[in-house]
Amino acid sequence: MTADVSTQTAQKPLRADAQRNYDNLIEAAREAFRERGAEASLDDIAKRAGVGPGTLYRHFPTRDALIDAMMRDWAERIDADSQAVVDSGLPAREALQIWFTRFVDNIGLYHGAAAKVMSAMDDPKSPIYRKCQVLAAANEKVVAKAREDGALRDGVDAREVMRIVSGVSTVIDQSGLTPAQAEPMLAIVLDGILLPD
Amino acid sequence: MTADVSTQTAQKPLRADAQRNYDNLIEAAREAFRERGAEASLDDIAKRAGVGPGTLYRHFPTRDALIDAMMRDWAERIDADSQAVVDSGLPAREALQIWFTRFVDNIGLYHGAAAKVMSAMDDPKSPIYRKCQVLAAANEKVVAKAREDGALRDGVDAREVMRIVSGVSTVIDQSGLTPAQAEPMLAIVLDGILLPD
DNA sequence: GAACTATACGGAGATAGTCTCCGTTTAGCA
DNA sequence: TGCTAAACGGAGACTATCTCCGTATAGTTC
Known part of the structure; x- marks a missing residue:
């Protein structure tokens, strides 16, 4: 009865073992990325999930594909x-103000994600696109x-607003600041896009 | 008579061959980073410079040290x-407006430099600090x-201004945009920090 | 200009991460 | 119980980082 949100979406259904491994891999990836950032070793993630590297790469051909899957609920x-x-x-x-703050919070969930999102922004080939x-x-x-x-x-322009707020997110992420420290920068953006008075 | 700007600064003077290799390495690094971005292979840079990897690592113990040296004139x-x-x-x-534009231009000279600068900004241990x-x-x-x-x-606050403009630079660099495309974002920053009217 | 030595070189190789190939295993079905 | 498509997994090829140490040489001294 409980919705299995974390499960692979529709497509042709996976065999039970495949689905189990898929889920374990994503869980392991979450841990690894949290601990080690977006550069965490993929073979290590496979090990944590208790599968061979081949299995990881079959499910997720690239690092980005894995990150993409990991962020499934993120978009929602x-x-x-x-x-x-x-x-x-x-x-x-x-x-x-609230939206920008949430934006930075969400994008900062995974270390290194901000940079990934930014490079994917204008690259339709990326899975994160x-x-x-x-x-x-x-x-x-x-x-x-x-x-x-x-x-x-x-x-x-909304597109430019998105870009600049992504930029702020990246600053936070890369300089090791807390999301709360984005506030002064977001204030500048707000003043920059809102009419005076 | 001509000032040798590109030469290693003061310190104990290097032996002639060491100085030559040092300069060749930086030149090779410039090329490699321009062509391949900040992830260019260091061993490859050594090869281009016609020296062994050992020589490269003796002069520049880390990638950042090399980037730092490469950017010597940049700071000036x-x-x-x-x-x-x-x-x-x-x-x-x-x-x-002019300053911000120059900022983005300069920081965008080497692909990947914007990110490096940002992570070094609050990290006194980094050579780029x-x-x-x-x-x-x-x-x-x-x-x-x-x-x-x-x-x-x-x-x-000047510090926040610097952070946000660095953020803009990173967006440009990571999304593969041209420095000119920073203009709308910089306009937002300008309006955000200047008094209306 | 020969001998000496501190300085520097260079490349083989240890370590580590990415990614593939293919022989083996197993879930699901009849 | 047997069959087969689906999936597994790990050895190993490849590439990059970085070190160690035997060898070479710039610069000096006599």
Whole structure:
């Protein structure tokens, strides 16, 4: 009766052992990435999951494919967060402020993820590209709302807003700062896109 | 009579062959990083320079040490650029705009450098840390000038400005955009730190 | 210009990570 | 119980990092 969210999505169903290994691999990857960052050894992840490297590479041909799978629920959370903000009816500044903060929090969940997301942003070949599109759509939604409210400066483009907030996320991630320390930078972005007064 | 800028700085002088190899290594590194980005193989750089890997590692114990040496003139250029902007007597917005653009250009000279600079920013152990301090000082100078001109919003901190512009640089570098494409993001930063009107 | 020595060289090889190939195992089915 | 498509796993090829130490030589001294 409980929904098995962490399970591989639809497609042709996997054999029971394959599904088990798939799930174990993702779990092991979560651990490894949390401990060691995005450069964690893939063979080591296989070992943690109790499978051979061959099995890992069959399921996930590249590091990015694994990261992509690991972030399956991530995209859903992003989407939910953006919707919540839009539905909140808060004034533009507060709404955007919350959205940006959530953006940085979410993207900072996995060390090194911010950089991955950024390079995937303009690269349709990357497995993470889809996730970026979800992120872009969510961001677009929130920005559009602010625009409807007449709160945005002329010429502010949602795509650029997304880029710069990703940049802030990367700074946080790479300099080893806490997500809370993004606040002053996000304040600059807010002032930069909102109309004065 | 010509100043040998590219030569190792003072310290105990190197033996002639050592100095030659040192210079060749840096030149080879420039080429390799330009072609292959910051992940270029170090052994390959040694090969290009016509020396063994041992020689490379004796001169530059880590990848960062090599990058640091490669960027020797970089810090000087940064400093010169900031001084030129301060001396130009341009209004704050134009001055900052030029400075930010130069910042992104300079930091984008070597693929992958933006990320390196960012992780070194808060890490005194990194060889690149000093360069970051030069960069920070240069930035501080330009921002301080704008503040004297009464052009800045309250609470704008030079350190945060530097961080966010580094973030923009990283976006450009990692997404494979051209430095010119930083302009919309820099516009946001400008509006975010300057007083309205 | 020969001899000496501190300085520097270079490359073989230890270590470690990525990724593949293919012989072996097993889940699911009849 | 037997069959077969699906999946496993680990040996090993490949590549990159980094070290160790026997060899070579720049610079000096007489």
